[in-house]
Amino acid sequence: MTLPFLIIIPLFGAFSMPIVSLLGKKIKEYWAVIVSGATLAVSAKIFYTVWKTNEIILYTLGSDSPIGKGVKFPIRIVWEVDLFGALLALTIAFVGFLAVIYSLGYMKHDTGLEKYYTLILILELGMLGIVITGDIFNFYVFLEIMSIASYALVAFRNDTWEGIEAGIKYMFVGSLASSFILLGIALLYGQYGTLTMSYLAIKIAENPTLVAKIALAFFIGGLLFKSGAVPVHMWLADAHPAAPSSISAMLSGLVIKAGGVYAVARIVFGIFNPGLHAYLRAFNAPAVNMDVIGWVIVFFACLTLLVGNAMAVVQTDMKRLFAFSSVGQIGYILLGIGIGTLAYGTKAGELALAGAIYHIVNHALIKALLFLVAGAVIHQVGTKNLNELSGLAKKMPLTTFSFVIGAAAIIGLPPLNGFASKWIIYESSAMYNPVLAAIAVVGTVFSLAAYTRVLFTFLGRESDMIKEAKEPEKSMIIPMLILVAVIIVMGLLPWQISDKIMVPTARMLEQLNGEYIMALLKFIGGA
Amino acid sequence: MKSDMGLIVKTMARATIPLIGIFGAYVVSHGHLTPGGGFQGGATIAGAGVLFIIAFGVGEAKKRINKSLYSALEGLGGLVFLGVAMLGLSVAFFYNTLWHNGPIFNGKPGTLLSAGYLPIMNLAVGLKVYTGLMSAVFAIALFRRWRK
Amino acid sequence: MFGYWDALYFLYAFLIGLIISYLLMKWAEKVSMGTRRTGDGTKIYISGEDQDKVIPHFEHLSGYFTGRHVMWGLIRGVHRMFLVFRREHTGLLTDYVAYLLITIAIVLGALVIGG
Numbered sequence: 001m002t003l004p005f006l007i008i009i010p011l012f013g014a015f016s017m018p019i020v021s022l023l024g025k026k027i028k029e030y031w032a033v034i035v036s037g038a039t040l041a042v043s044a045k046i047f048y049t050v051w052k053t054n055e056i057i058l059y060t061l062g063s064d065s066p067i068g069k070g071v072k073f074p075i076r077i078v079w080e081v082d083l084f085g086a087l088l089a090l091t092i093a094f095v096g097f098l099a100v101i102y103s104l105g106y107m108k109h110d111t112g113l114e115k116y117y118t119l120i121l122i123l124e125l126g127m128l129g130i131v132i133t134g135d136i137f138n139f140y141v142f143l144e145i146m147s148i149a150s151y152a153l154v155a156f157r158n159d160t161w162e163g164i165e166a167g168i169k170y171m172f173v174g175s176l177a178s179s180f181i182l183l184g185i186a187l188l189y190g191q192y193g194t195l196t197m198s199y200l201a202i203k204i205a206e207n208p209t210l211v212a213k214i215a216l217a218f219f220i221g222g223l224l225f226k227s228g229a230v231p232v233h234m235w236l237a238d239a240h241p242a243a244p245s246s247i248s249a250m251l252s253g254l255v256i257k258a259g260g261v262y263a264v265a266r267i268v269f270g271i272f273n274p275g276l277h278a279y280l281r282a283f284n285a286p287a288v289n290m291d292v293i294g295w296v297i298v299f300f301a302c303l304t305l306l307v308g309n310a311m312a313v314v315q316t317d318m319k320r321l322f323a324f325s326s327v328g329q330i331g332y333i334l335l336g337i338g339i340g341t342l343a344y345g346t347k348a349g350e351l352a353l354a355g356a357i358y359h360i361v362n363h364a365l366i367k368a369l370l371f372l373v374a375g376a377v378i379h380q381v382g383t384k385n386l387n388e389l390s391g392l393a394k395k396m397p398l399t400t401f402s403f404v405i406g407a408a409a410i411i412g413l414p415p416l417n418g419f420a421s422k423w424i425i426y427e428s429s430a431m432y433n434p435v436l437a438a439i440a441v442v443g444t445v446f447s448l449a450a451y452t453r454v455l456f457t458f459l460g461r462e463s464d465m466i467k468e469a470k471e472p473e474k475s476m477i478i479p480m481l482i483l484v485a486v487i488i489v490m491g492l493l494p495w496q497i498s499d500k501i502m503v504p505t506a507r508m509l510e511q512l513n514g515e516y517i518m519a520l521l522k523f524i525g526g527a
Numbered sequence: 528m529k530s531d532m533g534l535i536v537k538t539m540a541r542a543t544i545p546l547i548g549i550f551g552a553y554v555v556s557h558g559h560l561t562p563g564g565g566f567q568g569g570a571t572i573a574g575a576g577v578l579f580i581i582a583f584g585v586g587e588a589k590k591r592i593n594k595s596l597y598s599a600l601e602g603l604g605g606l607v608f609l610g611v612a613m614l615g616l617s618v619a620f621f622y623n624t625l626w627h628n629g630p631i632f633n634g635k636p637g638t639l640l641s642a643g644y645l646p647i648m649n650l651a652v653g654l655k656v657y658t659g660l661m662s663a664v665f666a667i668a669l670f671r672r673w674r675k
Numbered sequence: 676m677f678g679y680w681d682a683l684y685f686l687y688a689f690l691i692g693l694i695i696s697y698l699l700m701k702w703a704e705k706v707s708m709g710t711r712r713t714g715d716g717t718k719i720y721i722s723g724e725d726q727d728k729v730i731p732h733f734e735h736l737s738g739y740f741t742g743r744h745v746m747w748g749l750i751r752g753v754h755r756m757f758l759v760f761r762r763e764h765t766g767l768l769t770d771y772v773a774y775l776l777i778t779i780a781i782v783l784g785a786l787v788i789g790g
Contacts, residue, residue, distance in 0.1 A: 217785075
């Protein structure tokens, strides 16, 4: 069983970092690279296993069966990994690995690096935990591990006011959002007496009370904050630019996915399955009306993708622009999830969900690349103000090339990976409701305007600031080029990836036959 | 500026610090039997450390507290926790193999040497919490902007 | 499922957009007062011909018409929207909390009423 090593290895790396760092300055950096590389290998193995067998892995902590002695219900913490979780784990480990390599060059001039690498491994651990857990309180624990690590990392460069201010704001409001999620968990536990997600799904379907609805509202509200949807996106626009760029790449590429939209999808489809409740409603049994939550998600998604992308147009700070663009892209993902909820069981719904999952992976890669490019520019030139950065193309050709690929991919230009996922989202939303597709396209137009502006900055006349600029060192260039290569390769095989990976993932998340629940019921026997 | 407190406080601190420490050690080591555990006991012991910093001042604490040692011990606490959790990995992560078949800590429930990995984990967590809290408090104490 | 040919829809949508914008321009020319064609490269001013009133941040734009063209009104409207966006800066902590509470209240209200 390789699953526990997904948690053990980064945890071991993080705990041993203070001891390892006593041995020497260079060793801790290589140690972080080794640990995150091993995590990547484990997650690749798990993804391959789940993808090959197309079965959900259910792992019980502390025993061989989740069922308690003498009782007929699960009492232990379970980890339940379906294809969605495994795919996200692979993405997280991959981007995390590249971010660690990038940090070797990027963080060279900073102090306190053993804390930095400890925190980055803990951040990775928290996200990996979120995507593999099948226990809702365990989910909360990992969410807090991830959040606290990211609060600390946002404020890591504590000599600038930006980092401190953004970190404190993020911490206060993020803790409030977390406590809403905790309140939702407490309500569910008080009402149904269980914390295992799939058993909770059965219990809620048996007796859907007002408490369950309120808990769902708290979850969605708190997680919309964590994913940076629009009325609550301000922390993101502060925190992501203020963090060191390698951290921004992880925050924007992964944290808002794992702790935000992944959790929304898992709670909506895993605990409050729309199909189950539609089925109950067909028999006039009491049920939660999941269309309402679908429309709520779609409403916030439309708001997010319009405002996020439009705000990106007017930014003069490169990293802030990318952060707002992240907000906009989260809108697309939420739109896919919302339509997947509304059109549950139809082709449009499945397609929308596949598009959302595809876009999660694509956006993680693209936005990581863009933030790494921004970091390279900051590292070499020392400013991120777009008005002072014109004419970088001649001095930093590889960086500019990476940026062009990333920008083209995020807008959704056809031969790159962003096209396929956005196209699936447009197509499925057009199948469900053309107005939503129109809104999505308008959002893309704004995004195009924003990135064209940065592109002109890169290609424009040379300014004084960049006379001395040159390409960054290899440890920073190589992760960028790896991401470029992955983006291009994924862009060349869009429909193959969509059919082979994303659609099965969407089916498994949608669990038309209740696979997520059945994986647990096998242990109970019958029921 | 003098950072330590007066003679009365120092004398009282000399008397109470060992007692607080002993009580914290009791809470840690009886974590599997009585209310409390590694975290609570570790925080109690850290309370003794905080009292030390307040009563005797940061200058004295700077001489006695080795930051890198504390940081290494904190990592050690975490590693012990993780290692004990991995002992039963052949069955499952966090499987309490010491309790089920193990050479130590498998006595009658309710005695001190029972409950398998729990006492070891409590000790590890206690160490981690004590060193972690002490490092945090010490860092905050050192961080004084207003002093020129 | 679908292939690259579906991207031709973009071309289709683009053509429709082109036609719509042409019709919009024609309409704007008709309803504007004092619009006349002066050829390519005409500077765009807010009030048509007052040279001091250049549209801020759109100084580089040059057009084809002069006079009080309705398109300038549209451009100004869009510009004003962006100005509102730009004014946003790192807000107060209480604002953030208020937005979070409002969001949760919206979700809660929708679910309790309709769910």
